[in-house]
Amino acid sequence: MAEEAAVMADHVGLGKLTLAALADRLGVRQPSLYKHIDSMAGLHRDIAVNAKRELGEVLARAAVGRSGAESISAMSRAYRAWALEHPARYEASNLMPAPGDSEDESVSMAAIGVIADVLTAYRLEGDDAIDAIRAFRSTLHGFVSYETAGAFAMSADIDRSFERLVDGFVIALTRWADTKPRPEAESG
Numbered sequence: 001m002a003e004e005a006a007v008m009a010d011h012v013g014l015g016k017l018t019l020a021a022l023a024d025r026l027g028v029r030q031p032s033l034y035k036h037i038d039s040m041a042g043l044h045r046d047i048a049v050n051a052k053r054e055l056g057e058v059l060a061r062a063a064v065g066r067s068g069a070e071s072i073s074a075m076s077r078a079y080r081a082w083a084l085e086h087p088a089r090y091e092a093s094n095l096m097p098a099p100g101d102s103e104d105e106s107v108s109m110a111a112i113g114v115i116a117d118v119l120t121a122y123r124l125e126g127d128d129a130i131d132a133i134r135a136f137r138s139t140l141h142g143f144v145s146y147e148t149a150g151a152f153a154m155s156a157d158i159d160r161s162f163e164r165l166v167d168g169f170v171i172a173l174t175r176w177a178d179t180k181p182r183p184e185a186e187s188g
Contacts, residue, residue, distance in 0.1 A: 001026070001036045002046035009047065009088030017088070019043075044092060049104050051089035056111030058082045063114060068121040069170040075118060076140060076166040083144045094141070112137075122173045132176050139169055 001022075008025055009017040019040060023030040037043045062078035063071045083090035093111075097104035115133050124132050143165055152158050 001033070002043065002050050005043055006047045006050060006086070006089050006092070009092075010086050012088075014044070014047070014088040014091045017043075044095070045098070045101070045104065047089065048092040048095045049107055051086070051093040052104070052107040052111050054086075054089065055079070055082060055093050056107065056114055059111060059114040063118050067118075071118045071121070072136075072170050072173070073163075073166050075115070076162075076169075079140050080144055080147075080162060083140075084148065087148055090144070119173070122176060124173075124176060128177050132173060135172075136169065139165065 004026060005017060005022050008022060012021070017040075019030055019033055022043075023033055026033075037046065058078050059075050062074040066074050097108055112133060115136055116129060119129055119132050119136075122132070143162060146152060147158060152161070
């Protein structure tokens with residue numbers, strides 16, 4: 001049911017998904033849905049878990065057999081393509097797990113683990129690796145969010161801009177461990 005709801009949400013938007021519309025799509029009465037879900041929040045959670053798992057698999061497939069810049073580029077393109085093809089699932093993939101939801105936490109960490117594995121080519125460890133993972137995710141999320149919102153109205157080719165963004169990030173990774181946080185950033 002969560003997969004069908006995700007497909008529907010990709011067309012109407014996660015926030016516009018209703019149980020009544022889902023029941024209609026499935027050809028059942030709305031009360032019948034409660035045999036499979038406990039609430040709309042529960043359905044959103046199930047969509048999120050499946051989406052995180054799917055995104056992690058997409059990233060892993062893109063990274064297989066590659067390393068370094070080639071892997072970062074392939075994962076970036078796969079991330080963007082998946083997000084654009086599945087906008088509601090992408091939105092759901094960014095939802096934080098509820099405290100104690102071990103399944104959601106596990107799939108969230110698995111997707112991040114793929115990124116961490118790829119970043120080992122840059123010999124990043126500890127906080128350096130965490131900072132790079134956050135920067136990678138933020139970079140891609142920012143671009144995709146602006147793109148899906150139609151915020152790139154300038155005439156330059158969007159694909160070209162994306163490739164330059166990824167190339168720039170790869171360049172930054174080559175010197176990542178050389179940079180040190182400013183003292184005021186460390187003190188919070």
